[in-house]
Amino acid sequence: LNGNLQAGDYIGFTFFTGYMSMLAASIFFIVERGTVTDKWKTSLLISALITFIASVHYFYMRGVWLETGTSPTQFRYIDWTLTVPLMCIEYFLILKPAGAKGGMLVRLLAGSILMLVAGYIGEAITPENNVMWGIISTIGWAVIIYEIYLGEASKLAANSGNTAVIEGYKVMRWFTLVGWAIYPIGYCMLPGNILHGLVEGADFTKNSPVDLAYNIADAINKIGFGLVVYSIAKNATAAEQ
Template identity: 55%
Template sequence: MSNSILPSVLIGKLLPTDYVGFTFFVGCMAMMAASAFFFLSLNQFDKKWRTSVLVSGLITFIAAVHYFYMRDYWASFQESPTFFRYVDWILTVPLMCLEFYLILKVAGAKQNLLWKMIFYSVVMLVTGYFGEAVFTESAAIWGLISGLAYFAIVYEIWLGSAAKLAKTAGGNVLAAHKILCWFVLVGWAIYPLGYMMGTTGWYNSFIPSGNIDVAYNIADAINKIGFGLVIYSLAIKSQKD
């Protein structure tokens, strides 16, 4: 295979009017820029907060790599890159749950909180993938299980032990925890909506089918970068105290 042919085979071409593909490209660049920002800022923090900021950088870096592949997949096939998206989520969402544990350690958070939230997130994502890509004829059932796991996370951080620990910590930790809670409640809500738009079930009577990749891409960038910026801001404020 000649060198002149190889690039066109490996790299899908984005058309100027391909706005969906454009959001994949912008998402990749935004995630990579955020990763560089978080990684390069590590030295200004002590060990207590360095891990949290490092995890923020890992979340956006992992997403940037997957968005590079998702952008190319979309450009090549004009299909939603469901597999790559779920691989990204199965790595980054548990890390976002880890952020809750890390900031709540100052209030005595135990590892059982971490494992509980990671378990909920894995159930949410695995069952979501089953319904969207494997057992599509029973998508509504798998979506219900995924939704229950999502609401278990919401309950844990808003009303459960994570919320109680945040109140115990108070101050900057409580403020950051509340912002992260809103990210999960509002920012993550786009994902079950996208699931229902991309699958077949009883909900199609009031939620139309359609491509949700643009909304997914925007939500991913806001949620993942926003999570990291909240952690970064908390670390800055805590070091000044």
Template identity: 55%
Template structure:
């Protein structure tokens, strides 16, 4: 029976000392709670910010569903659910890039910015998946390509057109943009670390081998929920300003 059909044979059990499984469980609950929070708060915002908060809720909801499957997969096979994790990332990371475009539309962001960031995020993820699963002997090369795409995103939001648009918008949009930039620069940097811990390359002699799932789970919770909270805060401030006017 294919491992992808493992849920048909019943729910897995988590042992008391299974700290990796525990992080999957906590990740599932945290993402579900965040989704409920974002969705239930939609009605309080000005219409132009509802899409941003909705996308934040979709990001954490998609992650919650995948974390449920990853928790069950880990509990059943005691193996890293790499396939499900990358499916999650392929859906949620481009949506996180969409958030940049949405908040910068007030400053005249063009659709080309959106597609550029989506393409870069997909290149980053696809090459990472290839290096981590299919071409493991060349993991360092694929990781390098993935890293180039990641730094291209970093450049775009910190120094490129996205940064210029944020400065033009100023105020709360600029503050929110900078916070999101820090999430990408610092928060997303945990993913390359997890990649190196889980693959073999020149870096193995320096970092050694370790549990990639704990690193990834912690990073996902911080980045996805944190992203959403930044957008939520911006929406709250902007809506209050409109009500005062």
């Protein structure tokens, strides 16, 4: 719990800012939940839970990083195992008034599980095959992208008849396409993977480019995504009044 963060340890810096910004975001979403109409309250609570769960795991990751100087891969995946499904639930909740069925949620969750299990194997279990497992993981991500851009979810949103939802949904899925792309880019910098050349000289125990990418991506995709849900809820509340 102390401050043995060295000057110039940029990755450690982002673990600290990560954990505190996630905690602040959770408080923000929980407290602002009181200002939106009832049907948006659950969505804001889920946003808060995503950042809260992340905050706790960033606290752990910060500790692992400071003590060992290695990537806290276990905690990274424990965190994603909980937060990615909650994001799928956010999609479901936003589209439920427009008629979303359980099947849509199941498809999003199935894609997430494939993405995360394959990613974990590639990062933690058989790193020598991380290219192959990265490709398999990407298939899981593609299942999600298909669902929200071309599948049932996209049709439901388009026909929801609620401007706040239609506009907000477009921003949400843009996060899932562009914001989430930062994760595989980070992964490709792992030793043995296709972008490793870019960071060849980097000392991974001091400056892990993979963790830097993941930390930036998490801030965008957890706090940023939550703010999008928040602004959909605020706009819809204003429109109803």
